[in-house]
Every structure is written in structure tokens, then in C-alpha cells.
Amino acid sequence: MHIKEVRVEYARRPHAERPIRDALQTLSGGGHVAVEVIADDGLVGQATTSFGRGDGAPHTLAVLIEEELAPKVVGQDAERIGQIIESLKAETEYHGTDGIATFGISVLDVALWDLLGKAHGVPTYQLWGAYRDRIPAYAMVGWSNYSVDELRRQCVLAVEEGFRGVKLKAGAPTLEEDVHRIESVRAEIGPDIKIMVDANQVLTVNEALRRGEAFGDLGVGWFEEPLRADDIDGYAELTRRLRIPVATGENLYGARAFRRFFERRAIGIVQPDLRRAGGPTEIRAIGALAAAFDVPYASHGGGPAALSLLLCAPSAIWLETGLRASPEAFPRLEDGCALAPAGPGFSWE
Ligand SMILES: [Mg+2]
Secondary structure, eight states, rough: OBBEEEEEEEEEEOOOOOOOSSSSOOEEEOEEEEEEETTTTOOEEEEEEEEOOTTTTTHHHHIIIIIHHHHHHSSSBBOOOOHHHHHHHHTTTTTOOOHHHHHHHHHHHHHHHHHHHHHHBBBBBHHHOOSSSSEEEEEEEOOSSHHHHHHHHHHHHHHHHSSEOOOOOOOOOOOOHHHHHHHHHHHOOOTSSSEEEEOOOOOHHHHHHHHHHHHHHHSOOOOOSOTTTTTTHHHHHHHHHOOOEEETTTTTTHHHHHHHHHHHTOOOOOBBBBHHHHHHHHHHHHHHHHHHOOOEEESSSSSSHHHHOOOOOOOOTEEOOOOOOOOOOOEEEETEEEEEESSBBOOOO
């Protein structure tokens, strides 16, 4: 089976009237890029990635995939995904494989694994050898721009939908505001639901130590991205000194970047992002490294490909997702767990 054609489409996301916010940024605009990888026998692998904040971002990524990456994919043996991915890394090395090029490579990687699952007539996770058929799922619902009342309502909705964990944005101007938001949610949803917090890189080491102690006292499940994503010394210090697990990884590119964090003991819970870490091919290596270093692995972001990877990673603990648009929407939940995709490739229904 060889790749005959790669099709690329993109769309802008309309600007929200009231955009969501975390401690670092306002998330509005951007959009998505969809790819189809078509094999010579007519089978189609599909994947979609969200990208950017500016209006022109999706178009920029689409051009990179169409003009630079797709020509290297066409004609290659679809069974040799590793070889295809290595050729794309080599192709983009001159201007930098990290960053936008990795977004392009990752979405193609997802489409190729979707195609391979379909070619074998099985969900892709079955090709990888699963450790489990479900994984606990939590909902990221606590955006910084929500009032405390809105925050509480969102968390109640998540619990009503069946989630056993919620994540709140932290990194407010003061520790007292962070604590007030966490305590308000805890009072509303009771002691049995996990609460995680995420500061999106805005704190100093000293402030992160102070807040991490307080969050630990409140029973928070993990303290995510307190520092700039590349501050490996800072993360090593926090991981050593705080009782609460320090989670990071959503802004790291490629397994080698993760390896450095593992080697330095600078990561308490690893959170690869499907788009930035480099797609399933790279994340499977990161999952193996995490297990070898005894580091639990929680996804950054959800979707059927992220779920499939968690099913096949020895130390996986949580799938991240958001509130579901409808009871039929992804993921299928049972007892707080997302159930394995049922269809071929990454088809989940
Ligand atoms: Mg985060």
C-alpha cells in the first residue's frame, strides 16, 4: 500500500464574543487544518489539528503541509510510518522542525496511523498492544475569565456528565484568588472529585513553591506548568521540593526534549500534546520513556488518537478533555472512564 495523494483543507475559527482565557493568554481566533492521506487502494486516513491564534494561522500551516510535507509523503510505503516521519523531520530541519513544522508532521502522522488501522480493519490502538481498554477522563473547565459562580457551574456540569476530575486555571494575580477559586469549587462538588490546577507558565520558582505548598494542602491532584516550559532547572527544583506532583510537557517538542526532563527528574507527571510532541510515532516513544522513569502520563488534550495512545502507555493515568457538546459526543464515558475507540483507525463510535 503506497500513498497516492495528500489532501489539505483549512478553516478559520470565528472569534468568540467572550474568548476564554488562561493566566498567559486569551484564546481566540486560529482554526483547524484537516488532512486526508489517500492510499493507492482507495483507503483514506484522516486527521484534523487545531492551530494558532491569528486569522492567518490555519492557512500558513496548510501551505507548509501542502507544499513542503505532502510531496515527501506521496509515493511512500504507507506501512513504514517511522520512515515517512523521519523523512519529514529531515526535510524541515533547515528552518526548524520544532514549532509549526511539528504541527504539520503530527497531523500527517495521525492520518497515517488512522490509515494503517483501517487497512488492518482494527482500531489503531490494537496494532500497538494495549495495556487497558479504558482510562479515567477529566474535564478542563475552569477558565480564568469565569467568575467564581460560573466556575462552580461548569464543574457541576462536568460531574453531571460523568467526569471524576476537573481542571481549573490558576496563576491569578494573587495566591488568595487561586485558593478562593479552588475552595469554592471543592465546596460545590464534594471531596470525591479530583481537582487539578494549571498556571500556564506564568510563575517564578519562588512563587510556584509558595503556591504549590498551598495547593498541596488543599488536596489538589497536580500543579501544571507553573514555570516557563523550557525552565528545566526550575522544574527540577520544584519537583524535588514540592509534595504536590508538578505536571508539564504540553509545550515540549519531540522525545529528546522529554528525555532531558526525565533524566533531570524535572517532571512529576508528563503531559505530551499530540500536535507539539510530534504525533503518535513520537508520543509512543515518550510513553515508553515515562514508564522507564516511573513518571505517570496524562494527555494534554483529548480526542481518539490521544485516547488510543493512553491505552497503550504503561504509566498512563488520565485523558484530558472538555465538557461534551452532547451525550453522544466523544468520549464514551463509563464510571468516569473514557472507553476505547470501537471503529477502525481512530474512528471511535
Ligand atoms: Mg495546560
